[in-house]
Amino acid sequence: MRVDGHPLTLLGMTTRRLCRRPMRSALTALGVAIGVVAIVSLSTIVRGLWRTTDQAIHFGDADMFVFQAGAAADLLSTLEEDETRARLLSTPGVSRAVGSLWHILPVEDRPFLLVLGLQVEDVAAFGAELVSGHYPQAEDDVMLGTMASRLLGKRAGDAVTMQGRTYRVAGVFETSVVFYNGAIILPLPTLQRLAGKPGCVTLFQTYCEEDANVSAIADRVESDHPDLVAVASVSEYTKVDQGLEIANGMVWTVTFIAVVIGSIIVANTMWMSVLERTREIGILRAVGWSRRRIVFMIVLEAAGLGLGACVIGSALGMVLAWSTKWLPVSSLFMEPAYDAATLLLALGVALLLSMLGAVMPAWRAARILPAEALRYE
Amino acid sequence: MSDAPTVHTRGISACGLVKHYEGGRVRAVDGLDLTIDAGEFVAICGPSGCGKTTLLNLLAAVDRPDSGSLSVDGQVLTEMSETGIDTFRRVTVGLVFQLHNLLPDLSALENVQVPLLGAGVSRNERLKRASALLERVDLLDRKDALPAALSGGERQRVAIARALANRPSILLADEPTGALDSRNGQRLLDLLDDLQRENGTTLVVVTHEQSVASRAGRILNMLDGRMTDGAA
Ligand SMILES: Nc1ncnc2c1ncn2[C@@H]1O[C@H](COP(=O)(O)OP(=O)(O)OP(=O)(O)O)[C@@H](O)[C@H]1O
Ligand SMILES: [Mg+2]
Numbered sequence: 001m002r003v004d005g006h007p008l009t010l011l012g013m014t015t016r017r018l019c020r021r022p023m024r025s026a027l028t029a030l031g032v033a034i035g036v037v038a039i040v041s042l043s044t045i046v047r048g049l050w051r052t053t054d055q056a057i058h059f060g061d062a063d064m065f066v067f068q069a070g071a072a073a074d075l076l077s078t079l080e081e082d083e084t085r086a087r088l089l090s091t092p093g094v095s096r097a098v099g100s101l102w103h104i105l106p107v108e109d110r111p112f113l114l115v116l117g118l119q120v121e122d123v124a125a126f127g128a129e130l131v132s133g134h135y136p137q138a139e140d141d142v143m144l145g146t147m148a149s150r151l152l153g154k155r156a157g158d159a160v161t162m163q164g165r166t167y168r169v170a171g172v173f174e175t176s177v178v179f180y181n182g183a184i185i186l187p188l189p190t191l192q193r194l195a196g197k198p199g200c201v202t203l204f205q206t207y208c209e210e211d212a213n214v215s216a217i218a219d220r221v222e223s224d225h226p227d228l229v230a231v232a233s234v235s236e237y238t239k240v241d242q243g244l245e246i247a248n249g250m251v252w253t254v255t256f257i258a259v260v261i262g263s264i265i266v267a268n269t270m271w272m273s274v275l276e277r278t279r280e281i282g283i284l285r286a287v288g289w290s291r292r293r294i295v296f297m298i299v300l301e302a303a304g305l306g307l308g309a310c311v312i313g314s315a316l317g318m319v320l321a322w323s324t325k326w327l328p329v330s331s332l333f334m335e336p337a338y339d340a341a342t343l344l345l346a347l348g349v350a351l352l353l354s355m356l357g358a359v360m361p362a363w364r365a366a367r368i369l370p371a372e373a374l375r376y377e
Numbered sequence: 378m379s380d381a382p383t384v385h386t387r388g389i390s391a392c393g394l395v396k397h398y399e400g401g402r403v404r405a406v407d408g409l410d411l412t413i414d415a416g417e418f419v420a421i422c423g424p425s426g427c428g429k430t431t432l433l434n435l436l437a438a439v440d441r442p443d444s445g446s447l448s449v450d451g452q453v454l455t456e457m458s459e460t461g462i463d464t465f466r467r468v469t470v471g472l473v474f475q476l477h478n479l480l481p482d483l484s485a486l487e488n489v490q491v492p493l494l495g496a497g498v499s500r501n502e503r504l505k506r507a508s509a510l511l512e513r514v515d516l517l518d519r520k521d522a523l524p525a526a527l528s529g530g531e532r533q534r535v536a537i538a539r540a541l542a543n544r545p546s547i548l549l550a551d552e553p554t555g556a557l558d559s560r561n562g563q564r565l566l567d568l569l570d571d572l573q574r575e576n577g578t579t580l581v582v583v584t585h586e587q588s589v590a591s592r593a594g595r596i597l598n599m600l601d602g603r604m605t606d607g608a609a
Binding site for chain 2: 004005006007008009010012013016017020279280283284285286287288289290291293369370371374
């Protein structure tokens, strides 16, 4: 006898079921996908912010940022330059400390740009690669990051106006850190005067001796100098600024909302699916399917919807995050990070919300009595 | 479990079986006594609404009686747990419904596999057994057809193949020929006849057609929820 064809499987029955009502399945998946889009795009952006910040901390092979302790936000940190540098250098294991003043200023027609003040002799050591022109020499020489140069339409040799004064673009630089590329570098005394912070810097890029234990040195800096905080990685950035944590919190908030809304959408669809299948479920029960198997079938169907939503939502979310590179504001500060963690989050959310959405329908399906269901028209 | 010594027969024995609906206003099965021996071919006849389907549902453990005792194939249904009932439905009885009740999304071959899937039979075995059963009811060439594409007689034959999938010792059929013309009805009965003789299956067929009943070894007449001729 010929034995061909496919063995019937629960998975096969589920796919068949979802495809039998393609519009309903697609619309449900799309509804749930909206939440996934929000999660994926936001998470991609926030993780981009984290990564960019981490790159900044370690830019030029530096080991940590040292800020003023207790500042309300990173850019509000204020350190006395010479005195703090001396203290850092006296900490065992610290080899170098480069102070910089960070400021936000309107430049030409841009409402704000990041402005960095560096000692002229530190500019070369800062690690930025010169694309054209030369490093600042005079006190009214500035250097533009490639993106700032593009935004302002200025090149080496052009003039730039800030706070009513004119500066000369000495050179254009490029780094691996997005927000540095959108920044302007000024000689430190010039920016200290502009910002009204004579003798002060915001932070020190701090370098440790080779093979030194960075976290031990960071601890030592903080215990020796309670007025300083050392940030050796992005996860420690909360010591000086809550922005990253707030952004993270937003991802979790959006995730929570997406789970709630998504599970309601799935529950609605699955409830309908169970009701219209009352008779079929009764037949399955009558031929000996256990309650557990019925429940599993419903859960599997819900998971199918969730997975569909995950695929659609992740793809759209990444496209959305990617498109922020055309938004001038966000492109100045970060580059989206498309990583596995975001996709895992989306998958976890999709599975979680389909399970939650399946609870009530599965409970309903398990309670179907075969004798009554068989009479159901 | 059926190896244990028991006073109950391997066939079917019911005593004072009651199933009422709507708070007792509808007495679908009303104190019914019944004994059917293993391997017997019995026809249950009676007018519409006398409780035949209700009785069959009770025998198949698709429904539970309000009172009375019922043992089928040595198992006391009225004392069984939920999981015991599941196993019983799966293993002991095959039920051919009054309306074929095939799953509309699934092909003939897949419909026959449904009880096998429920019983956790392996993939290859599922396919092999279902194909053999379809061959037995002469429908292997229609194995990929959906129920909607099958004729009434073909659907009933698929339903019979499905009922036999887990090799039940008792086959219960509710008006299996109800939707068929007499020639196709007779062919279906030939098939049931053969199956019963080949495997020694106990066969209980509900019908209100004399021509169908006359093929059975014994005819039980039912009226108002009871047997009329002292069948017990
Ligand atoms: N779930 C139910 N709720 C209320 N009444 C019911 C229910 N199930 C069956 N009945 C009633 O019980 C009686 C017996 O029904 P049953 O289906 O067993 O009859 P039957 O002998 O199979 O009839 P037919 O030959 O028409 O199929 C009928 O009066 C029917 O209306
Ligand atoms: Mg009936």
